Amino acid sequence: MTTQLPPSLPPQFRDWFTTRGWDLHPHQAEMLARAHDPSLLLVAPTGGGKTLAGFLPSLLELAGGDHSGLHTLYISPLKALASDIRRNLETPVAEMGLPIRIEDRTGDTSYTRKRRQRADPPHILLTTPESLALLTSYEDAPRIFAGLQRVVVDEIHALAESKRGDQLMLALARLDSLCPGLRRVGLSATVEDPPALARFMARAPQPCHVLMADPGPAPDIAMLSTAAPPPWSGGGGIHAMEEVLEQVRKHRITLIFHNTRAQAEIFFHHLWMANSEGLPIGIHHGSLDRVQRERVEKAMVQGRLRAVVCTGSLDLGIDWGDVDLVIQVGAPKNVKRLVQRIGRANHRYNAPSKALLVPANRFEVVECLAALEAARDNDLDGDPRGPGPLDVLCQQILITACAGPFDADALFDEFRRAGPYAALTRDRFEACLDYVATGGYALRAYDQWQRLKQRPDGQWQLRDPRASQLIRMNIGTIQDSDMLKVRLKRGGGKPLGEVEEGFAASLTAGDTFLIGGRIVRYEGLRDLVVEVSRDAGRKPKVAVFSGTKFATSTQLSQRILRLFQQDSWPGLPAHTAEWLTLQRQVSRLPEPGRLLLESFPHDGRHHLVAYGFAGRNAMQTLGLLLTKRMEEQGLAPLGFVATDYATLIWGLEDVQDPEPLFDPEALRDGLDGWLAGNAVMKRTFRSAATVAGLMNRNTPQARKTGRQATFSSDILYDTLLKYDPDHLLMQITRDEAMRGLVDFARIEDLTRRIAGRIDHVRLDRVSPLAAPLFLEVGRVPVVGEGRDRLEAAESDRLMRAAGLL
Structure with a gap:
């Protein structure tokens, strides 16, 4: 559906639209009508013209040629997206002869060009959160941003999911101080909770108005039928190679998404070996050299590739040519991610996106069916955002100090205008300021962490102005793997x-x-x-490539549990439906609001399975905590393995009454004790300390290696744990570890949901649902009495065989 061009549109714009046979979509017209609202969030489907909706007011305001300096700032989560949008904008500007200069500024921009942009900013600047934070750190920031009228944040949902979004909102609060009356526009296609995202990007306490576009036609999505059933475990989609190749032959350009870089490499290798016709196929992920990625991107746009095996590097809103099919290999783990990826195909508002899912193993067949149903229902998932992290706040204090002296009261008020920090208390702010100024109680004796001083007039400034170079070199929240x-x-x-x-x-x-x-x-x-x-x-x-390790979302897990309650499963392939039917006959299927436990002997060991459906990180943590409690109770656990849906523990003793193992208070106590000296905490501390400016990954001399950084952060962590366990960074580390790497919040959510409702089924052999767990890699051994007893028994057996006992 479109609407007529508004009469107020200048002739050159009306002629340009008319030449192309274009009208405005209703949401584009409404964005134009509300161009002077202080804060807007547009949620529109992929291909719905979000970019035009965001930029049309700016083009109209700049068309007269009477604005000097920067007018509109565009923020993108990807450098490539900023470059793509610049190219797309330059076309109408050139064709209408508009007096508008458009440039991008990212990590790939030359030093010379960056200096020129500071001295003579373009009318429209396209950049990333990190580059914006760096620009605000300069003493001449007030001059750079003089005249700035609008900020457009693209793919804001992607930024809101990480600390990059928190950093961006603090940078926008800084711009508000420099440019009163600045207007904000957020653009997104996949939002599970638009009001929550609006609160995130609002200029607190002012509200942000949400515009919801017509979602367009439903996507055309299905599971790919394969001659061979998927394997019981692992797999990576190799069983579907011939069927995937057949789909590539039938379509113009196919994007084949994977959840990890290593999986993408394996699949690409097998696909290329099976590609006897020599179809042009590329690979694209974040660990590849930039030149190779750009070569693949260019070939896609020019239509010279038939398929690209890729990861999240191609998730977001770049128009990569004539893509007409998306294949997701492996369960998407998150419905919102699936919808985002589906939108890469048929990147047009009036055309349904086409996608096929390829489950990597037997259980993922069930997960893919649940994800398909959720995508069709537009039931997106996402966990509620917590308050803005304090390590990012500490970095922002340093960034502000680089630009010149600041007043603490004014800075506190500025921070509270950022949505994620609207509830920031003065005590928390003062703790961050004290840490940035002195390093905190245990570190204040060291000059290197004495970074701020208070002037006689009460304002704060850098103790040594030369420190600004080091601070600027380490701006950002993206943590490099080593x-x-x-x-x-x-x-x-x-x-x-x-x-x-x-x-x-x-x-x-x-x-x-x-x-x-x-x-x-x-x-x-x-x-x-x-x-x-x-x-x-x-x-x-x-190669063990780094990258996000996805866990199945809570909402998708609950859909799977509800799916288990059906009498039959006509939407599943026969082999998977028969597997679930057999599980129901032999044992039972997990249920929402209850916890299923199974006990059975196998291979001379006693086994216990907990079907928690809390995601891989949480189930891994649950395995650590349960085996620790079992060890304390003399149950001699030997090891465990965890997946997104279950934890399997094996040991020498039968667990007669497992329910006390799941007592919430005991699990919490066990976690606190386990975390204190754990490598997870040290890794989390290293990340927080880098963001908060305690450690520098980049220096004027050389970049630290991962081992050097780990060594120094481990020493700092051990020092603070011993002498200042309540140090601000230790508090941040505990919060981060609980929420992220160990995902204990999902374990607590699990114990709340089951509320003691535990079904313990004792079996005489392995259950059908547990069988694939024995094929999982990543088994974790437990060192303790059980393993000591096992080694002693093995030693006795060998000695007897040798005739020595």
Whole structure:
């Protein structure tokens, strides 16, 4: 549905629209009518013209040529998206002859161009949260942003899910102080809770108005039928290779999404080996060299590729050419992510997106069916946002100090205008200010952390102005994994991408691995660069690429549990429906609001399975806590393995009454004791300390390696744990670990939901639902009495065999 062009539209704009046969969609017309609202959030489907809706008011206001300096700031989560939007904007500006200069500014922008942009800003600047934070840190920020009228934040849902969004909202609060009357516009296609996102981007306490566009036609999504059933565990979609190739043949451009970079590499390798016709197929993910990624992007736009195997690097709103099919390999784990990826196909408002799901294993068949039903119902998932993290707040204090002296009262008020920090208390603010100024109680004796001082007039400033260089070099909340560059040893040292430092350390000369679809042979490590040569082998190792480790969302898990309650499953393939039917006959299926436990002997060990459906991180943590409690009770656990839906524990003793193991208070006490000296806490501390400015990954001399940074952060963590356990960064670390890596909040949610309703089924053998757990990799051994007893028994057996006992 469209609406007529408004009469107020200038002739050159009306002619441009008419030449293309375009009218405005209702949401675009409403955005234009509300162009002077202080804060707007537009939720419109992919291909619905969000970019035009966001920029049309700016183009109209700039068309007269009487505005000098920066008028509109566009913020994108991706550098590539900023560049893509700039190219798209330049077309109407050039064709209408508008006197508008448009430029982008990202980490790829040259130093010379950045300096010129500060001295002579363009009318429209497209950038990222990190580059904006850096711009606000300069002393001349008031001059750079003089005249700024509008800020457009694209894909705001993606930013709101991480600390990058918190940093951006603090930067916008800074811009509000510099540019009173500044208008904000947020654009998004996938929002599970629009009012919550509006509160996030609002200029607190003012509300942000939400515009909901017509969602357009429902997506055309289904599971891909395959001749071979998916494996019981793992798999990576290899069983569906021929069917995927057949879909590639039938479509113009197919995007084949994976949840991890390593899975993408494996699938691409197998796809290329099966590609006997030589169809042009590329690979794209964040660990590949930028030149290679840009080459693939260009080939997609030009229509020279038939398929691209990719990860989240192609999730967001860039129009990658004539994509007409999306294939998601592996369960999407999150309905919102699935909808976002589906939107890459048929990137037009009036055309349904087409997508196929390929479950990687038998259980993922069930998860994919639940995700398909949720996507069709537009039932998006997402956990409520907590308050803005304090390590980001500490960094913002340092950024503000770089720009010049500041008043603490004014800065506190400024921070509270940022949506994530609207409820910030003065005590928490003062704790952050004290930490930034002195390092906190245990560190205030060290000069390197004495960073601020208070002037006689009460204002705060940097103790040493030269510190601003180091602060600016470390702005940002994105935490690098410990990555090393990979280059060919010969032929000019061509860059291929990056692998994790830990993976590189595991390699010996001659080992092979996959990167960018190539099999390469490890030659050695020189100057923190992994040197490789090409290898013609067919069975490489796989690089342990970093990247997000997705856990099945709470909402999707609940859908799976509800699906289990059906009498039959006509939407499932016969092999999976028969599996669930057999589980119901032999044991029972998990239910919402209850916890199913199964006990059975197998291979001379006693086993206990808890079907918690709380996500992989939470189920992993549950395994650690349960085996710790079992050890305390003399139940001799030997190890466990966890998936998104269950934890399997094995040991030497039968657990007769497992219910006390799940007592919420006991689990909480066990977690507190386990976390104190755990590597999870140290890793979390390192991240928080880097964001909060306690540690610097980048220095004017050289960048620290991951091992150097880990070593220094471990020393700091141990020092604070011993002498100042209530230090601000220790509080931040505990909060982050509970919410993130160990996901204890989902365990607490599980115990609240079941409220003691536990079904313990004792069996004489492995249940159908538990069987795939025995095939999972990543088993965690438990060191304790049970393993000591096992080793002693094995020792006795060997001694008897030798005739010594």
